Amino acid sequence: MIYLILGMMVSFLLNMVNNEIEVSNIHIEPTKFVALTFDDGPGPYTDKLLDFLYEYNIVATFYVMGFAVSRREDTFIRTVNLGHEIGNHTWLHENLVDITTEEGIKTYTKTSDLIYNLAGIRPQTARPPFGALDEEVEEMHEYLGYPIILWSVDTRDWETRDAYEIYNETMANISDGSIILMHDIHKSTYEAIRKIIPSLIEMGFGFKTVSDLIGDMQPGNIYRRGN
Numbered sequence: 462m463i464y465l466i467l468g469m470m471v472s473f474l475l476n477m478v479n480n481e482i483e484v485s486n487i488h489i490e491p492t493k494f495v496a497l498t499f500d501d502g503p504g505p506y507t508d509k510l511l512d513f514l515y516e517y518n519i520v521a522t523f524y525v526m527g528f529a530v531s532r533r534e535d536t537f538i539r540t541v542n543l544g545h546e547i548g549n550h551t552w553l554h555e556n557l558v559d560i561t562t563e564e565g566i567k568t569y570t571k572t573s574d575l576i577y578n579l580a581g582i583r584p585q586t587a588r589p590p591f592g593a594l595d596e597e598v599e600e601m602h603e604y605l606g607y608p609i610i611l612w613s614v615d616t617r618d619w620e621t622r623d624a625y626e627i628y629n630e631t632m633a634n635i636s637d638g639s640i641i642l643m644h645d646i647h648k649s650t651y652e653a654i655r656k657i658i659p660s661l662i663e664m665g666f667g668f669k670t671v672s673d674l675i676g677d678m679q680p681g682n683i684y685r686r687g688n
């Protein structure tokens with residue numbers, strides 16, 4: 462009798478192992494890669510977004526504002542600890558074309574210093590607010606050592622504030638190497654990402670940080686996609 466029970470237990474355990482193997486067999490291996498980028502945060506929805514990304518084992522890039530980091534230090538530190546990339550998006554979303562080079566250096570440096578003090582890292586890339594650039598601003602990025610990261614897919618999430626629209630805009634424009642622009646300060650963006658990520662995985666997409674997606678970068682140069 463005891464052998465029968467033991468035998469049943471062994472076969473039950475083997476079944477569990479087999480099921481696990483079956484599950485891993487239907488895992489879709491990505492054949493193309495994109496970078497999700499979230500600007501202007503941390504915001505009220507960043508923690509929920511981080512939970513969701515963790516569930517899917519996905520890393521993204523956060524172009525944080527220094528001021529927003531100062532208001533949500535714990536969320537920011539959590540973002541770093543979860544392995545996401547941090548980019549510099551100025552202290553208070555200044556339009557760099559409209560301010561002096563000295564002020565531009567100050568807003569980026571103040572943000573980088575806060576990030577360093579909280580997490581011991583410094584952002585390796587920057588994204589100028591509004592994507593606003595001129596020759597002087599580009600040279601300032603070169604001086605600060607920042608490659609300039611723009612985007613190839615504008616989800617227009619800040620404008621529509623509608624999860625369905627954000628989803629459609631993303632799906633209509635996505636391709637291998639896309640850098641996707643979103644903002645983790647809107648609820649609709651969080652709702653959209655819950656639909657976007659499973660769809661992209663099903664389409665064979667994987668997710669990388671901006672630095673991993675692009676690879677070699679030069680300070681002052683402009684990048685809109687990974688290839």
Ligand code: NI
Nearest residue numbers: 500501590591
């Ligand atoms: Ni922004």
